[in-house]
Amino acid sequence: MGKKVTVVGAGFYGSTTAQRLAEYDVFDTVVITDIVEGKPAGLALDLNQSRAVEGFETKLVGVTTGPNGEGYEAIEGSDVVVVTAGLPRKPGMSRMDLLETNAKIVRQVSENVAKYAPSAVVIVVSNPLDEMTALAQLATQFPRNRVLGQAGMLDTARFTNFVAEALGVPVKSVRTLTLGSHGDTMVPVPSRSTVDGKPLRDVMSAEQIEDLVVKTRNGGAELVALLKTGSAYYAPSAAAARMARAVAEDSGAVMPVCAWVDGEYGISGVYLGVEAEIGAQGVKRVVETDLDADELAALKEAAEAVRAKQADVAAM
Numbered sequence: 001m002g003k004k005v006t007v008v009g010a011g012f013y014g015s016t017t018a019q020r021l022a023e024y025d026v027f028d029t030v031v032i033t034d035i036v037e038g039k040p041a042g043l044a045l046d047l048n049q050s051r052a053v054e055g056f057e058t059k060l061v062g063v064t065t066g067p068n069g070e071g072y073e074a075i076e077g078s079d080v081v082v083v084t085a086g087l088p089r090k091p092g093m094s095r096m097d098l099l100e101t102n103a104k105i106v107r108q109v110s111e112n113v114a115k116y117a118p119s120a121v122v123i124v125v126s127n128p129l130d131e132m133t134a135l136a137q138l139a140t141q142f143p144r145n146r147v148l149g150q151a152g153m154l155d156t157a158r159f160t161n162f163v164a165e166a167l168g169v170p171v172k173s174v175r176t177l178t179l180g181s182h183g184d185t186m187v188p189v190p191s192r193s194t195v196d197g198k199p200l201r202d203v204m205s206a207e208q209i210e211d212l213v214v215k216t217r218n219g220g221a222e223l224v225a226l227l228k229t230g231s232a233y234y235a236p237s238a239a240a241a242r243m244a245r246a247v248a249e250d251s252g253a254v255m256p257v258c259a260w261v262d263g264e265y266g267i268s269g270v271y272l273g274v275e276a277e278i279g280a281q282g283v284k285r286v287v288e289t290d291l292d293a294d295e296l297a298a299l300k301e302a303a304e305a306v307r308a309k310q311a312d313v314a315a316m
C-alpha cells in the first residue's frame with residue numbers, strides 16, 4: 001500500500017517539510033494541517049501545481065483543523081506524523097521560554113493523532129524539543145519507540161557545515177556527531193568526528209574545535225537573531241524529512257535523534273539525543289557509541305538537565 005505522511009503545522013517548518021517529502025516522490029499522500037483557515041489548503045494547492053514542473057506524483061492534501069479535533073479524519077492511515085505545531089523563538093528567547101505555550105498545542109495535537117492515526121510513528125520538532133517529545137509520548141500513550149524527536153540531525157548538520165567551511169573542504173568529506181539535548185546541554189562529539197576519514201582532532205586545534213562547538217550550540221540563536229521574525233527551517237526541515245523517509249522506507253538508517261533511553265550509556269528513563277536505527281516502528285534500537293570520558297560525562301549531565309524538565313510536562 002502507498003505510504004501516507006502528515007505534517008501538523010503549516011508554518012515555515014511544516015511547509016518546507018511537506019515540500020521536501022513530496023519532492024522525494026516516495027509517498028502517495030502528504031497531508032498538511034494547521035488551525036489557520038485556508039492556509040494548508042492553499043499550500044497543498046500550490047505544491048500540487050509544482051508537480052508538473054518538479055516531476056513528482058505525490059498528492060498533497062491541506063486541511064484546517066478545529067479545537068475539538070475537527071478535520072483530523074484527514075490524517076487517518078498515516079504511517080508517519082511530523083508535529084511542527086507551535087510557536088518559534090523570537091530574538092533573545094530561549095527554547096525553554098516556549099515551554100508552556102507549546103505544551104498546550106503539542107498535547108492537543110498528540111491527543112488527536114492518537115485518536116485518528118493510532119499506528120503512526122510520531123516525529124516531534126516543536127520546541128523545547130526534548131520536552132515536547134516526552135509530552136507527545138505521554139499524550140499519545142504510544143509505545144516509546146514510536147515517538148521520537150528531531151534535533152540531532154540538525155545540530156550535526158550545522159557542526160558538519162561549520163567544519164567544512166572552516167577547512168575549505170567539501171561537506172561530504174566531513175562526518176560529525178552531536179548528542180545530548182537540543183539546547184544548552186547539546187554534546188558535540190569531536191572524538192567521533194572525521195575529515196576524509198582522519199580524526200577531527202588531527203586536522204584542527206582544540207581551540208578551533210571548541211569555537212565551532214560553541215557556534216553549533218548557538219546555531220539556532222544565531223539564525224533567530226538574523227531572521228528576527230522566526231527561526232530556521234531549511235536545515236531543520238531537511239532533517240525531519242529524512243527521518244520520516246527512513247520510517248516510511250523502513251531503512252534502518254542510523255541517525256542522531258531524540259529517543260527514549262533505557263540503560264544505554266548508563267542512562268535510563270529519559271528522552272535524549274542519541275544515535276538510533278530508524279525503521280517502520282520508529283526507533284528500532286539505540287546505538288551506543290564509544291565516547292571519551294568528558295563526552296560521556298557531558299551526556300549524563302544533559303540527561304539530568306532534560307529529565308527534570310520532562311517530569312514537569314506531565315502536568316502540562
Ligand SMILES: NC(=O)c1ccc[n+]([C@@H]2O[C@H](COP(=O)([O-])OP(=O)(O)OC[C@H]3O[C@@H](n4cnc5c(N)ncnc54)[C@H](O)[C@@H]3O)[C@@H](O)[C@H]2O)c1
Nearest residue numbers: 009010011012013034035085086087088125126127150236
Ligand atoms: N527541533 C528543531 O530542530 C527545530 C528547529 C526549528 C524550529 N523548531 C520549532 O518548530 C516549531 C515550528 O516552527 P515554525 O518556524 O514552523 O513556526 P511557524 O510560526 O512558522 O509555524 C507554526 C505553525 O503552527 C500552527 N499551529 C499552532 N497551533 C496549532 C495546532 N493546535 N494545530 C495545528 N497547527 C498549529 C500555527 O498556526 C503556525 O502556522 C517551533 O516550535 C520551533 O521552535 C524546531
